[in-house]
Amino acid sequence: MGKKTDFLYLNEQEMIQAGVLDAARCIDVEEEIFGLLSKGDYVMGGDSHNSHGIAIKFPAISEFPNMPLDGPDRRFMAMVAYLGGRFNVAGEKWYGSNIINPQRGLPRSILMILLNDPDTCEPIALMSANLVSSVRTGCVPGVGTRHLARKDAEVCVCVGAGPVSKSCFEAIRLEAKNLKEVIIYDLFKEKAEAFAKTITEKYGLKAWAADSLEQAVRLGDIISVAASSLAPVNMKNDWLKKGSLIIFTGRCNIDEEYFSSAKLYWDNAKMHATYYDEHLQLPEDQRFINGIGVQVYRMMYNGKLPPLSEAVSLGDVVVGKKEGRVSDDERICFITSGMPVWDVGWSYEIYQNAVKMGLGQKLLLWDSPYLN
Numbered sequence: 355m356g357k358k359t360d361f362l363y364l365n366e367q368e369m370i371q372a373g374v375l376d377a378a379r380c381i382d383v384e385e386e387i388f389g390l391l392s393k394g395d396y397v398m399g400g401d402s403h404n405s406h407g408i409a410i411k412f413p414a415i416s417e418f419p420n421m422p423l424d425g426p427d428r429r430f431m432a433m434v435a436y437l438g439g440r441f442n443v444a445g446e447k448w449y450g451s452n453i454i455n456p457q458r459g460l461p462r463s464i465l466m467i468l469l470n471d472p473d474t475c476e477p478i479a480l481m482s483a484n485l486v487s488s489v490r491t492g493c494v495p496g497v498g499t500r501h502l503a504r505k506d507a508e509v510c511v512c513v514g515a516g517p518v519s520k521s522c523f524e525a526i527r528l529e530a531k532n533l534k535e536v537i538i539y540d541l542f543k544e545k546a547e548a549f550a551k552t553i554t555e556k557y558g559l560k561a562w563a564a565d566s567l568e569q570a571v572r573l574g575d576i577i578s579v580a581a582s583s584l585a586p587v588n589m590k591n592d593w594l595k596k597g598s599l600i601i602f603t604g605r606c607n608i609d610e611e612y613f614s615s616a617k618l619y620w621d622n623a624k625m626h627a628t629y630y631d632e633h634l635q636l637p638e639d640q641r642f643i644n645g646i647g648v649q650v651y652r653m654m655y656n657g658k659l660p661p662l663s664e665a666v667s668l669g670d671v672v673v674g675k676k677e678g679r680v681s682d683d684e685r686i687c688f689i690t691s692g693m694p695v696w697d698v699g700w701s702y703e704i705y706q707n708a709v710k711m712g713l714g715q716k717l718l719l720w721d722s723p724y725l726n
């Protein structure tokens with residue numbers, strides 16, 4: 355007789371009951387994970403141990419009528435990680451993204467997480483992960499704000515009014531203790547207006563929708579960019595004021611001149627080095643086109659910035675190995691592309707809460723494995 359295996363299934367409502375929306379807690383958990391990243395107590399995919407994940411990218415045209423075609427934010431993706439420390443768990447986030455989904459009453463991307471025992475490899479939990487992913491994505495800028503923003507930052511600019519931008523704002527708001535005003539810019543002004551209205555109603559903050567990107571960015575102490583790739587987000591060096599922190603959670607371009615004076619931080623420079631190497635394997639004309647940090651990669655490739663081996667990761671700032679902000683005048687750019695370690699760490703925390711609260715449904719894998 356072999357060993358019985360079952361695992362916990364948690365739907366979206368149960369994830370909420372177990373605390374997945376608790377951004378304040380998630381910022382602390384992510385700060386702890388940044389410490390593990392700095393120590394090296396994690397493994398992500400690929401030979402580099404630092405791959406963001408592997409994507410199914412569809413072709414532009416296909417002879418097969420059912421095959422999906424390429425488009426903005428169109429992909430399936432598997433993101434895998436082992437996370438050490440008190441977590442000691444392996445897992446995978448698996449998702450698909452289709453930009454037209456909102457017209458069908460669905461989120462752009464639909465995500466699930468599977469957690470596994472790192473020793474026996476048995477599944478521990480299968481979970482709805484849309485909220486894990488959006489909260490964990492937003493909380494990275496929260497940790498960035500804690501360590502890199504001016505303490506007296508008063509104006510937050512949000513570029514994009516989609517779910518990711520909203521969760522970034524939720525976390526930034528918790529860390530920017532002197533926040534007084536929020537300015538939102540979205541290609542669709544009505545979306546920005548609706549977001550501004552919610553912020554004012556929920557938090558009593560002054561919030562308004564800008565007519566242009568420039569108008570918004572010029573006023574920002576903290577600028578959070580989380581727009582989709584419907585249209586490029588292009589900024590000029592002189593729009594970014596003294597002391598500002600800009601956070602790229604989505605793709606953004608700034609005049610190259612900006613990077614000669616601004617300080618640059620990464621969520622994990624080793625993962626970006628892996629991305630960079632992947633770009634080098636592409637034909638010359640396809641390199642550095644897609645991805646959140648590609649403008650900076652291109653500058654590195656052209657020798658205009660030091661290489662990623664010399665870049666500073668936020669984890670090293672969190673544990674005190676490297677300096678963060680040292681003056682109220684310096685301009686800082688923080689680039690975060692997302693990593694499966696956040697998904698695995700935050701979902702494991704929620705799984706542990708769910709177990710304590712008796713939430714979820716036990717599913718049987720087998721009473722005894724047939725192929726034992």
Ligand SMILES: NC(=O)c1ccc[n+]([C@@H]2O[C@H](COP(=O)([O-])OP(=O)(O)OC[C@H]3O[C@@H](n4cnc5c(N)ncnc54)[C@H](O)[C@@H]3O)[C@@H](O)[C@H]2O)c1
Nearest residue numbers: 514516517518540541581582584585586603604690691692
């Ligand atoms: N770094 C990470 O960890 C991470 C994780 C998930 C998603 N993302 C990024 O976040 C982006 C947004 O995700 P979402 O789910 O909120 O997408 P979404 O499509 O639901 O919403 C994006 C919003 O951005 C707006 N937009 C697009 N181009 C714009 C532009 N040039 N200027 C202003 N607004 C613009 C759209 O109108 C839309 O309202 C994704 O495209 C993805 O690249 C990053």
